[in-house]
Amino acid sequence: MQKRLTKSRSNVVLTGTLAGIAEYFGIDPTIVRVIYVFLSFGLIGAPVVLYVLLALVIPAGPRTNSYGHDNPYYGRNNTSQKKTKERKQAEPVDDDDWSDF
Template sequence: MDKKLRKSRNNVVLTGTLAGIAEFFGIDPTIVRVIYVFLSLVLIGSPILLYILLAIIIPAAPRGGQSYGHQNQYYGANQKKQPKQAEKIDDDDWSDF
């Protein structure tokens, strides 16, 4: 198994560092983020320095097909949207006026 600690490109909030740690250990990134916020409050901000250090040290994951780390149909990099077609209206139907 070739697991490497890398910043996530699939689940990015700020830099993808916490999501990368979660992917490395195989747990939900939300759990890691909640633990990080709790530790930041309890340990009076010292995890913030650790986060900055990890964000600098941990390399980014290779680029995939998605941009900005979003896995959503609305954030597709190469999607072209089709213009909406107007509904055809019968010109003789003016009975509402």
């Protein structure tokens, strides 16, 4: 299987471009982002233009669900209802003391 450069769908900060580059080279996306920030300061904004071009040119990665599969129905439970936690009740506050100053 041939490796393709695509935007990341699982590690997105702005467009997933830098994370996609990191996944392509097999390194941590944080390292690529830090290198990008230093290059942006050192090369006076030229990497910003490069980032916009890469964001437009690099295709989006395949859609995956939370289980990491392409098929959205793979591994899904039969219960489609979300369980929500019960909200905690607020405690009454006694604001009679105005001597904060």
